[in-house]
Amino acid sequence: MNQTVTINISGIVFHIEVDAYEELKSYLNKIKSYFNDSQEREEIMADIESRIAELFSEKITQMNQVVLMRDVQEVIEIMGKPEQYVTEEDEQEETAEKTQSNRSGGEKKFFRNPDERVLGGVCSGIAAYFGFDTIWMRLFFVMTTLFMGFGPAIYIILWIVIPEAKTASDKLQMKGEPINIDNIGKKVEEEADKVNEKLKNINTSKVGHALEQFFAGLGNVLKTIFLAFGKVLGVALLMLGLLLAVWFLVGLFDDSIILTYTSSGVSALESGAFFELVFSSEDQFTIFLAGLIIVLAIPIIGLILGGLKMLFGFSTNNGLGISLTILWFIGLFTLATLAIIVATEHKANEKISAVKLLPSAYHAYALKANEDNVPGELMLEADEFMIAVKDDRFYCNELELTVEKSETDSFELVVVTKAKGKTSKDAMGRARAVDYHMQVQDSNLVFDRFWSTLKEHKIRGQQVKLVLKLPVGKTIYLDDSLDGLIYNIENVTDTWDHYMLGKKWIMLDEGLTCLDCEDIEGVSSSELDSVLTKELSISGN
Amino acid sequence: MKIENTKAQMRKGVLEYCILSILKNGEAYPSEIIDKLKEGKLIVVEGTLYPLLTRLKNEGILSYRWEESKSGPPRKYYQLTEKGNGFLKELEVTWDELVNAVRLTSK
Numbered sequence: 001m002n003q004t005v006t007i008n009i010s011g012i013v014f015h016i017e018v019d020a021y022e023e024l025k026s027y028l029n030k031i032k033s034y035f036n037d038s039q040e041r042e043e044i045m046a047d048i049e050s051r052i053a054e055l056f057s058e059k060i061t062q063m064n065q066v067v068l069m070r071d072v073q074e075v076i077e078i079m080g081k082p083e084q085y086v087t088e089e090d091e092q093e094e095t096a097e098k099t100q101s102n103r104s105g106g107e108k109k110f111f112r113n114p115d116e117r118v119l120g121g122v123c124s125g126i127a128a129y130f131g132f133d134t135i136w137m138r139l140f141f142v143m144t145t146l147f148m149g150f151g152p153a154i155y156i157i158l159w160i161v162i163p164e165a166k167t168a169s170d171k172l173q174m175k176g177e178p179i180n181i182d183n184i185g186k187k188v189e190e191e192a193d194k195v196n197e198k199l200k201n202i203n204t205s206k207v208g209h210a211l212e213q214f215f216a217g218l219g220n221v222l223k224t225i226f227l228a229f230g231k232v233l234g235v236a237l238l239m240l241g242l243l244l245a246v247w248f249l250v251g252l253f254d255d256s257i258i259l260t261y262t263s264s265g266v267s268a269l270e271s272g273a274f275f276e277l278v279f280s281s282e283d284q285f286t287i288f289l290a291g292l293i294i295v296l297a298i299p300i301i302g303l304i305l306g307g308l309k310m311l312f313g314f315s316t317n318n319g320l321g322i323s324l325t326i327l328w329f330i331g332l333f334t335l336a337t338l339a340i341i342v343a344t345e346h347k348a349n350e351k352i353s354a355v356k357l358l359p360s361a362y363h364a365y366a367l368k369a370n371e372d373n374v375p376g377e378l379m380l381e382a383d384e385f386m387i388a389v390k391d392d393r394f395y396c397n398e399l400e401l402t403v404e405k406s407e408t409d410s411f412e413l414v415v416v417t418k419a420k421g422k423t424s425k426d427a428m429g430r431a432r433a434v435d436y437h438m439q440v441q442d443s444n445l446v447f448d449r450f451w452s453t454l455k456e457h458k459i460r461g462q463q464v465k466l467v468l469k470l471p472v473g474k475t476i477y478l479d480d481s482l483d484g485l486i487y488n489i490e491n492v493t494d495t496w497d498h499y500m501l502g503k504k505w506i507m508l509d510e511g512l513t514c515l516d517c518e519d520i521e522g523v524s525s526s527e528l529d530s531v532l533t534k535e536l537s538i539s540g541n
Numbered sequence: 542m543k544i545e546n547t548k549a550q551m552r553k554g555v556l557e558y559c560i561l562s563i564l565k566n567g568e569a570y571p572s573e574i575i576d577k578l579k580e581g582k583l584i585v586v587e588g589t590l591y592p593l594l595t596r597l598k599n600e601g602i603l604s605y606r607w608e609e610s611k612s613g614p615p616r617k618y619y620q621l622t623e624k625g626n627g628f629l630k631e632l633e634v635t636w637d638e639l640v641n642a643v644r645l646t647s648k
Contacts, residue, residue, distance in 0.1 A: 009614075010613075010614035010615075011614055011615075012613065012614055031588070035592070040592075040595055040596070040599065043595050044591050044592050044595050047571065047591040047594070047595065047617065048588060048591050050613075050614045050615075050616075050617075051571060051572070051587060051591070053613055053614045054572065054610075054612075054613040054614060057612055057613040058612070058613075077586075078586065078587050079586055079587045079588040080585065080586020080587065080588040080589065081586075081588075082588065084585070084586050084588070084589070
């Protein structure tokens, strides 16, 4: 059962099915839109309608009294679509007739685009005028809104100032397309299609429809904003990824430099040379490098891919992501395994002590550090810790000096060397291989800041601890250059290492006592007097 | 350049001449004219004719009269005016010239 409507064509009444009627109506409207001269148009339309009526009458029989869709389609086929018979000559004549109103044909005009809008269609209108994609214009507005804040104001002004493209010719002018029969016809057809779509989409409830439209609009706004954000994020990811990739490749093929972040800031280390000192074999080092490359490169690849994805919206197959992730974990596992292997080489811990007798003829000694520059090429500097290489040796400042009371009358320096290794024999050998020097010039004791060992011994927790055994009654002067070298020197006043510098200290039975500090506590005045007398007599000599 | 365009251009010029020629033998209503033109494969769709007739009528080359029809709406019967007759004669001369030109050049 189909609904029919009754129509009058050229004075004859027909019953026509609703969909057939819609089709016929849009066909006639389209023909109408092809003729500009109103008087001529009326006449032509009357002729055409009359012919259509004639054709319909032929189809109506006693059995079939209703005009069907099929009939309309047949008639349209017989009559032909206007673009099939409105010839170029007609077009020229008509445009010539209408030159005055049509002079702007082909020129562009600013219009708001009601067909492609989020709010007022300002962005799509401007984009249509300049002929680029609307998304860039919207992105521009979102950016100006986010970063400078004047986006909404401009938008509202433009919304008010720019007229909306209402008619087909407005819409053509908006895009700068020439206003001619073909184009207008196309537009009208498009509009008709749109109206039909809308009619189909109308829901039973009008309120529901309005709400739905509102949320659809809101959704579109959010979607656009998210899309814009996505693009911005995409660009950011891509830039970061490319930057890291460049840094990574430079690090890989150039003098590989790894930046380490320590409490004292960012410092550079030459990775290759450093890790050679850490790993016990060439193979370990190679495996480590491979693991490191995998672990660093995959996130960079991920960033670049992610950025491209967001920017251009293409999709990669999941397999790639999964295999990259698996590969990354394999790299991480390799690094962890290596870390464990290297850790086992730190299992045993040994130390050896060597005693060096110092000349005990003097009453007072001056302690200084050798201020010479770093031996060889500095390779790692992290906080106070430094490692340098020269020829087949490496140098390290992992060193501390402390002063204790000598149990005997002899003035001596105990050099304690510590090292780690797989076995105690291994650790012992390594400790023995550490070479440390200090010079004695009369009453001046000059300490090197670095100890050294052969590269082949690797970095395995080597450390040098110097203990100066000072007999009671002797005085030492701690030069400022010792800063960072002296460590935890016990004294009667519990003065901190740093504040002990630049002062004279005497070893008493109670412990190390400051001679020239202004606020000495814990020393009886008689003792101090005797000390000071002694001191004066020394300097008098 | 599309061959279809060229064909359409050639046909269009001849179309007016043919319509006037049909009407030379007496008045006719559009369906009759269409039948003859379709026979000669000059037009494919009927819509072509109506704007053309209207324009020729507006230029005073054709005139029409209404006549009742038994099977449908009233019909417009077109005929040549005096001006139309003169117009047709000129076209006939031009046509002969054209045919001559084509014969000569395509030899």
